[in-house]
Every structure is written in structure tokens, then in C-alpha cells.
Amino acid sequence: MTSKAMSLSYLQGKNGIFSWIFSLDHKRIALLYLYSILTFFITGATLGVLMRLELLNPGKDLMEAQTYNQVFTMHGVIMIFLFIIPSIPAIFGNFFLPIMLGTDDVSFPRLNLLSWWIYIIGAIMALSTLLWGDGPADTGWTFYAPYSVKTGTNVTMSVLAAFVLGFATILTGLNFIVTIHRLRTPGMTFLKMPLFAWALYATSWIQLLATPIIGITLLMITAERVFGVGLFDPSIGGDPILYQHLFWIYSHPAVYIMALPAFGIISEILPTFANRTIFGYKAIAFSSLAIAFVGYFVWGHHMFTAGMSGTARIIFSVMTFLVAIPTSVKVFNWVATLYKGSINVQPPLLYALAFIFQFMIGGLTGVVLGALAADIHLHDTHFVVGHFHYVMFGGTGFALFGALHYWYPKMWGRMYNKLVANIAFVFLFIGFNMLYFPMLVLGLMGMPRRYYDYLPEFHVPNMISTYGSWILATGLLLMFGNLIAGAWRKREPIGRNYWKTGITLEWQTLSPPPVSNFDRMPVLPKNGPYDYDNKPEIEE
Amino acid sequence: MEHVSGFSLPNSGHNRDAEASKMGMWLFLFTEILLFGGLFIVYMVYRSLNPEAFLMASFELNVWMGTTNTVVLLVSSMTIAMSITAIQKGNRKLSIQLMVLTLVAAVIFMVVKYFEWSAKIEHGLFPGQAVYDNLPPGESLFFFLYFFMTGLHVFHIIIGSVVIGFAIHRTAKGRTTKEKYTLTENAGLLWHLVDLIWIYLFPLFYLIH
Numbered sequence: 001m002t003s004k005a006m007s008l009s010y011l012q013g014k015n016g017i018f019s020w021i022f023s024l025d026h027k028r029i030a031l032l033y034l035y036s037i038l039t040f041f042i043t044g045a046t047l048g049v050l051m052r053l054e055l056l057n058p059g060k061d062l063m064e065a066q067t068y069n070q071v072f073t074m075h076g077v078i079m080i081f082l083f084i085i086p087s088i089p090a091i092f093g094n095f096f097l098p099i100m101l102g103t104d105d106v107s108f109p110r111l112n113l114l115s116w117w118i119y120i121i122g123a124i125m126a127l128s129t130l131l132w133g134d135g136p137a138d139t140g141w142t143f144y145a146p147y148s149v150k151t152g153t154n155v156t157m158s159v160l161a162a163f164v165l166g167f168a169t170i171l172t173g174l175n176f177i178v179t180i181h182r183l184r185t186p187g188m189t190f191l192k193m194p195l196f197a198w199a200l201y202a203t204s205w206i207q208l209l210a211t212p213i214i215g216i217t218l219l220m221i222t223a224e225r226v227f228g229v230g231l232f233d234p235s236i237g238g239d240p241i242l243y244q245h246l247f248w249i250y251s252h253p254a255v256y257i258m259a260l261p262a263f264g265i266i267s268e269i270l271p272t273f274a275n276r277t278i279f280g281y282k283a284i285a286f287s288s289l290a291i292a293f294v295g296y297f298v299w300g301h302h303m304f305t306a307g308m309s310g311t312a313r314i315i316f317s318v319m320t321f322l323v324a325i326p327t328s329v330k331v332f333n334w335v336a337t338l339y340k341g342s343i344n345v346q347p348p349l350l351y352a353l354a355f356i357f358q359f360m361i362g363g364l365t366g367v368v369l370g371a372l373a374a375d376i377h378l379h380d381t382h383f384v385v386g387h388f389h390y391v392m393f394g395g396t397g398f399a400l401f402g403a404l405h406y407w408y409p410k411m412w413g414r415m416y417n418k419l420v421a422n423i424a425f426v427f428l429f430i431g432f433n434m435l436y437f438p439m440l441v442l443g444l445m446g447m448p449r450r451y452y453d454y455l456p457e458f459h460v461p462n463m464i465s466t467y468g469s470w471i472l473a474t475g476l477l478l479m480f481g482n483l484i485a486g487a488w489r490k491r492e493p494i495g496r497n498y499w500k501t502g503i504t505l506e507w508q509t510l511s512p513p514p515v516s517n518f519d520r521m522p523v524l525p526k527n528g529p530y531d532y533d534n535k536p537e538i539e540e
Numbered sequence: 541m542e543h544v545s546g547f548s549l550p551n552s553g554h555n556r557d558a559e560a561s562k563m564g565m566w567l568f569l570f571t572e573i574l575l576f577g578g579l580f581i582v583y584m585v586y587r588s589l590n591p592e593a594f595l596m597a598s599f600e601l602n603v604w605m606g607t608t609n610t611v612v613l614l615v616s617s618m619t620i621a622m623s624i625t626a627i628q629k630g631n632r633k634l635s636i637q638l639m640v641l642t643l644v645a646a647v648i649f650m651v652v653k654y655f656e657w658s659a660k661i662e663h664g665l666f667p668g669q670a671v672y673d674n675l676p677p678g679e680s681l682f683f684f685l686y687f688f689m690t691g692l693h694v695f696h697i698i699i700g701s702v703v704i705g706f707a708i709h710r711t712a713k714g715r716t717t718k719e720k721y722t723l724t725e726n727a728g729l730l731w732h733l734v735d736l737i738w739i740y741l742f743p744l745f746y747l748i749h
Contacts, residue, residue, distance in 0.1 A: 026553075098553065102549070102551070103549055103551045103552065103553055104548075104549050104552045104553055104554070105552065105553030105554060106553050107553055107557065107560045107564065108553075108560075108564060109553055109554065111564075170571055174564055174567045174568060174571075175564075177563075177567060178560050178563050178564050178567070179553065181560075181563060182551075182557055182559065182560040182563070183551045183552075183553055184551070185549070185550075185551055186550065186551070208567055208570060208571055209570065209571075209574060210574075211571070212571045212572070212574035212575040212577075212578065213574055213575075213577070213578045215575060215578075216575050216576075216578035216579055217578060220582070220688070223684075223688060227667035227668050227684075228667070228668060229667045229680065229684045230680075231582075231681065231684060235677065236677040236678070236680050236681060237586065237589060237590040237593060237677040237678035237680075237681050238586065238681060239585065239586070239589060242582065242585050242586075246578060246581070246582070249578075516548065516549065516552075517549070518547070518549060519547060520547055521547070521549075
């Protein structure tokens with residue numbers, strides 16, 4: 001190979017649709033995931049805006065109660081199974097994990113491609129429920145028995161779709177674990193791995209060890225519907241609460257599948273823009289594992305009002321409080337990283353700061369819900385909806401946007417308009433908080449979730465919330481428009497290290513990276529991945 | 541630092557890495573154990589909720605057929621393990637013969653299973669049949685779990701057989717050798733898991749009285 005062929009980027013070379021959808025290159029697969037996942041995100045967000053529109057005024061505005069049920073179920077299924085569970089690992093994990101480890105691909109490139117195909121098949125199955133029969137499921141994304149067994153809507157297909165999508169998750173997780181164990185560049189010990197890799201490592205274990213449980217549970221729901229058995233029907237000796245246990249044994253750890261990779265992103269963005277080493281590297285690395293571990297034993301907090309012994313409830317409540325410890329260890333370390341740093345305010349940093357602010361609100365409201373007495377009052381109210389969206393959208397969603405803005409120059413070798421990016425950020429930040437903060441208030445006032453109608457006294461906060469959704473939607477349009485428009489902007493020299501202060505290995509290679517990721521051997525900083533005192537010189 | 545033309549990384553994801561393949565297989569087996577683990581939890585909870593009904597229903601099962609299948613599977617686990625040892629010693633022919641023996645055992649297992657299931661279906665005990673629908677509470681759960689868990693297990697027998705089929709093919713083509721026998725080894729790992737799950741299913745359904 002000549003040195004010119006070496007510098008051919010992964011975007012050049014083979015062309016045509018088949019060179020993409022059958023590519024074994026982890027970077028191309030990451031982009032496949034990126035485009036498909038963002039498409040579903042926009043679909044899900046549109047459904048969300050429609051729901052807010054229905055809730056603008058009391059009474060029926062836009063849709064019937066049954067339609068509303070189906071819309072919130074579809075919103076949940078799309079956002080959970082098609083967007084947020086795969087999102088950061090499948091996009092940025094796929095793209096940057098091998099580069100950050102200094103290798104040229106994941107351990108099983110073919111499994112990687114297979115996982116995308118499985119994802120697409122699952123997505124088609126989930127969306128196909130729109131087209132036939134009585135329409136998409138109306139159970140909520142939790143598919144609680146016995147209603148999920150009795151309703152006439154297309155629950156079977158939705159459930160099978162979630163089952164299939166689980167395989168894509170498992171394959172990605174399996175691939176990452178083996179990659180991290182086998183393909184680190186010589187000299188990179190576990191404790192010299194970037195924190196994003198650590199976060200992915202913890203996430204992958206959850207993906208691997210929790211997903212099969214939901215797989216089998218959903219298969220049982222399917223079998224129940226197909227054979228009409230009533231596995232969770234008390235009249236023949238079954239137990240509907242058991243379904244809830246099985247569901248949350250997976251779905252609570254799944255919350256950490258969604259959140260941990262976001263923590264990893266923040267741990268990457270902050271050192272780059274504070275231009276100093278991360279504070280408490282080991283604490284951040286091990287707290288990811290601690291969250292993954294404790295996260296297995298807290299599922300009962302979803303069922304405090306469903307019927308459990310007092311002892312069980314107290315244990316689950318205490319375990320839930322324990323999760324707050326490793327999480328706040330991270331937050332304190334992030335803030336300490338900024339302290340005395342030479343801070344360079346750029347769009348990715350803004351998203352990271354918004355993440356910390358919003359995730360704090362999400363996390364602390366989570367502690368409120370974990371308290372037994374408070375939960376009795378707040379269970380199934382809009383407070384839960386507000387809490388969940390603060391964690392997932394305000395947290396993971398904003399981290400994902402931050403990652404997009406952070407790695408954009410590396411992934412495409414181009415740049416977006418920073419001024420527009422900042423304006424879009426302001427819209428997103430204001431819109432987000434206007435949309436979800438009133439939900440916390442509404443929940444405290446006692447407004448239940450999953451109703452298309454409400455009492456007149458809840459009107460004002462609902463109006464504010466809906467106006468917020470419009471601002472948020474504007475922000476999203478601006479942000480995506482700006483990122484897409486980057487493809488047509490005049491090329492500026494990007495160089496290897498666009499932000500100048502990036503220190504992990506992806507900043508040592510070309511932008512966009514060549515097919516085999518590196519055109520020369522990457523150099524590790526002397527004392528760990530964020531050693532700004534011994535930063536390797538990067539020649540262009 | 542210099543530009544090296546034709547530079548390639550030492551640690552490539554496209555290199556052959558037997559260790560990685562085996563690690564991947566083990567991780568996959570973890571997920572399988574958890575998959576069945578979910579079912580074992582359901583079985584455990586429902587047995588404790590309906591102890592009498594589960595006991596009555598379990599008398600319907602044919603212990604002799606279950607025992608035969610247990611023996612057949614244990615022997616097949618032995619043959620596949622021997623086949624791996626054979627290829628490690630470079631004896632390809634013996635390795636193939638032992639894998640074929642494993643497949644024969646798989647077929648015997650499924651034939652026995654076929655007769656067992658047909659007998660149940662003849663008695664109307666399959667979900668949706670008349671007798672099944674009128675079973676006392678609890679007993680229908682037992683039979684549902686029986687069909688679901690043994691059915692899922694048979695599905696794994698089929699998948700395992702296909703993988704062993706591939707391993708035979710690769711060995712016959714000479715692509716599996718004394719030095720490169722990861723596929724045979726992974727097929728063996730999968731087969732042991734299938735065997736292991738049956739070792740738990742057998743007492744749970746047939747033996748506990």
C-alpha cells in the first residue's frame with residue numbers, strides 16, 4: 001500500500017449502497033446506526049409533540065383517548081427500544097471504541113454488521129404494527145399483563161420486535177467486551193483506557209446479563225397470546241406481579257444501559273475543554289461498574305404500589321438510594337475537573353454542562369421516587385414522566401447531542417457552524433426545561449400520567465409544557481439542520497486534533513480516519529489517558 | 541515520528557484470535573443461562589404457589605423416556621468432548637466420527653421427545669386443546685411450562701446440531717486442524733450447555749415428587 005492509499009478515508013474508497021449496508025467497517029456500521037437511530041428519534045419526537053398538543057387544553061383537542069394510548073405506547077417503544085437503548089453504544093461506541101483502544105475494528109466485525117441488520121428487522125417489525133389489524137399496542141411500553149394479553153391491538157408483534165431488538169443489543173455488548181479484553185493497543189492496560197471505554201465496558205455487561213431476561217419474558221407474553229394460556233392469570237394459579245418483576249429485572253438495569261454511556265461521553269468532553277486531566281479517573285471508572293452492579297438489585301422500586309412485602313420494599317428503597325452514591329461521585333469529579341481548568345467554551349461543552357445540570361434534577365427526583373412514602377403519592381403521576389425525561393432526554397439525549405458536536409469534525413472531516421450550534425443549544429436548553437419542569441410540578445399537584453384529559457386546575461402548567469415542546473422542537477430542527485448543512489459548507493482545514501486539546505487516541509489519526517483507523521502507530525500519554533503534562537506531540 | 545507506508549496495527553480485529561472467539565462463546569453462553577434462568581424463576585414461583593397441582597401434573601410425565609434422554613445427552617456430551625481431544629491430537633477422521641455420533645444422539649433425543657410430546661397431545665394436554673383448557677388451576681401452568689421449556693430446549697438441540705454440522709464440514713474440508721480447532725471447541729461448549737440445561741429440566745419436571 002502506498003502512503004496515499006493509506007490516507008484514503010473510510011468514507012472514500014468503495015461506493016454504492018451495498019458497500020455501506022454490507023460493510024464490515026465499524027465506522028460505516030456506526031454511521032448506519034447513526035442515520036437509522038436518528039430517523040427513529042425524529043419519529044418518536046414527533047409523536048411526543050403530538051401528545052403535548054393533545055394536552056394543551058383540557059378535554060379532547062386532537063385525538064381520541066384510544067389513539068392517545070397508542071401514541072404514547074408507540075412513543076415509548078420507539079424511544080426506548082429503537083432510540084435510547086442502542087443510541088450511544090451503537091453509534092459512538094462502534095465508531096470510537098476501536099479507535100480509542102488503538103485498533104482497527106471490533107473483535108467480531110461480522111457480528112457487528114449482523115447486529116445492525118437485526119436492529120433494522122426489529123424496527124420494521126415494530127413499525128409494521130401501524131399498518132394492520134387494530135393498530136399499534138395501547139399498553140404502554142411496559143406491556144403489563146394481564147391487559148397486554150387481553151387487548152386486541154398488535155401487542156404480539158410489538159413484543160416480538162422488542163425481543164428481536166434485544167439480540168442486536170446483546171451482540172453489540174458481547175462484541176465490545178471481547179474487543180476491550182483482546183484488542184487494546186500494546187501498553188494500554190485497563191487503567192489506561194479512556195473513560196468512555198470504561199463506561200462502555202460496564203454497559204456491555206448489563207446488556208449481556210439483563211437483556212436475556214426480558215427476551216424470555218416477552219416470549220412468554222407472545223406464547224400466552226398465541227395459545228391463550230393465561231400464564232400470568234391468577235384464576236389458573238398465575239401471578240401478574242411476577243410479570244412485573246421479570247419485566248423490571250431487565251428494564252431497570254436497562255436504564256443504566258441508557259445512562260452509563262452518556263457518563264462516558266461527559267468524561268471525554270470535559271477534560272478536552274477544561275484542558276486538564278480528569279479529576280478522579282479511577283473513581284469515575286469504578287463507579288460505572290458500581291452503578292452497573294447495584295443497578296441489578298433495585299428493580300422493585302417500580303412496584304412499590306403493586307403489592308410487595310414491607311421488608312422487600314424497604315430493601316429495594318435502600319438499594320435505590322445506594323445508586324445515588326456512585327452517581328454523585330461522578331458528578332463531583334466532573335465539577336472538580338472544571339475547577340482551575342482553562343475552560344474553552346464550545347458547543348460540546350455547553351451540552352456537557354446542560355447534561356450535568358439536568359441529570360442532577362433527574363437523579364435527585366429519582367431519589368424522591370425511591371423514598372417509600374413519597375412514592376405512594378407520586379407513583380403513576382406526571383412526576384415520574386418528568387423525572388424519567390430529565391434523566392433520559394436531559395441526560396442521555398443531551399450527551400448524545402454533545403457527542404455529535406464533539407466528534408463531528410473527526411467523523412466527517414468537516415465542521416458545522418458554531419454560532420448556529422450555540423443558538424440551537426439555547427433553544428434546546430430552554431425548551432427542554434420548559435417542557436419537563438412543569439411535569440414535575442403537575443405530578444406533585446396529583447395529575448396522573450397516561451391520560452389524554454385532565455382537570456381544569458392543571459391547565460396552566462400543561463400550557464407552559466406544550467409551549468416548551470414547541471421551543472424544543474425548534475431547537476432540534478435548528479441543531480439537525482445545522483449538522484446536516486455542515487456537509488455543504490466550504491471545507492476548512494480540520495487537521496488531526498480539531499479542538500487542539502483532545503488527548504485520547506482518536507485525535508492522533510486523520511479526520512476522517514482512514515479505513516484501518518491509523519496511518520501510524522498511536523502514542524500513549526505516559527501516565528494514563530488524560531495526562532496533560534506529558535501530552536504526546538501530534539504532527540499534522 | 542515518521543510516516544510508514546504500508547503501516548498496519550499489530551492488534552487488528554481482523555486477525556484470527558481463537559482466544560477472542562472462545563471468550564465470545566462463553567459470553568453468549570451466559571446469556572443463554574440467563575434466558576433459561578428467567579424460566580426457572582417462573583417455574584420456581586409457580587411451583588411454590590401451586591405445589592399440589594404441580595405434583596399431580598408431574599405424574600403425567602413418562603420418567604423412563606426422560607431418563608433415556610438424559611443418558612443419551614450425557615453420552616453425546618462425552619462424544620463431543622472426545623472429538624475435541626481427537627482433533628487436538630490431529631486425528632481428523634476420529635474427530636469427525638465422534639461428532640457424527642453426537643448428531644446421532646441428538647436425533648435419538650428428538651425421536652424420543654417426539655413420542656413423548658405426541659402422547660401428551662393425544663391426551664389433549666397441549667395448550668388450546670380441550671382437556672388442557674379444563675385442567676384444574678396450576679396444572680395447566682405446569683404443562684405450559686413443560687412445553688415451553690422443553691420446546692425451547694429442543695430448539696437449542698437443533699441449533700447445536702447445525703453448529704456441529706458446520707464443524708464436521710469444516711473438519712472434512714481440512715480447515716479445522718490440530719492448530720485451528722476453535723469452531724469444534726465452540727460447538728462443544730454450546731453442546732455442553734444444552735446438556736447442562738437438560739440436567740436441570742429433567743429433575744424439575746420428571747423427578748420432584
